[in-house]
Amino acid sequence: MITVSILGSGNVATHLIDAFSESPYIDLAQIYSRNLNDIQHFKNKASVTDNLSTLTPVDVTIIAISDDAIANFSNQLNSKGVVAHTSGSVAMTDLNSDLSRGIFYPLQTFSKDKSVDFKSIPICIEAENEDDLKLLKKLASIISDKVYEVNSDQRKKLHLAAVFVNNFTNHLYHIGNSICDAHNVPFEILHPLIKETAEKIGEISPKEAQTGPAKRNDIKTIEKHLAQLSNSEKEIYTVLTNSISKTYQ
């Protein structure tokens, strides 16, 4: 049995609380948030607190709070077990050096109200010593079938890549959705295209999978597209078109 505490009440904390509390191999001891009201609804899963001095000893403490707050926040902790944060972009060494430091980074997009299947979510782990790494690996393997040892530099690059494949892509969905809404076309007509785009790169590389006017160098089509766009959309369209052209020239 691994004893765990979760510090935070946001998207990632919420999904980890659900996944950990469902496992018979994990004892979710405590959940901390600076706003007690935000975690009252977890009372049936673990003891809840807004006071860091009431944290009891556990094997693993997970800090799932905003990136910018992690370093200072960790200075308030004195746990003897492993203390790991869940960020893709914050170095392990940003944590208080008096702690046994680690990383427990689930590489997925989490929103509180959207359920996830943790078994298929890659968890990237890192720790300063072998025993802690083993423990984090064991904990991650209980909730996920995809556990990777990734160092802080690699994790930073993964996070960077994730911003391109998820955050930017999603923003492009939003632009596509707005264009559809503005012209009374249901966005759902594009759903199969979105699915196929994502599925295709499971079989061939993104470079091989590229299609469209920029790759074909269909200048007249590109000009027609640009003429229909607002200034900010034009800017994005031009940057991406130039990047694609350069890749295939």
Ligand SMILES: NC(=O)c1ccc[n+]([C@@H]2O[C@H](COP(=O)([O-])OP(=O)(O)OC[C@H]3O[C@@H](n4cnc5c(N)ncnc54)[C@H](OP(=O)(O)O)[C@@H]3O)[C@@H](O)[C@H]2O)c1
């Ligand atoms: N969401 C994702 O898709 C995702 C995926 C992988 C990893 N991550 C990482 O997981 C971590 C949490 O992300 P999230 O999306 O769960 O964030 P979130 O939903 O915005 O929640 C942030 C949490 O941090 C707490 N917090 C912020 N500043 C704090 C401070 N100074 N002291 C104590 N608590 C503080 C907030 O408390 P209040 O509510 O009181 O402000 C809230 O509980 C981040 O490091 C993020 O990079 C996120």
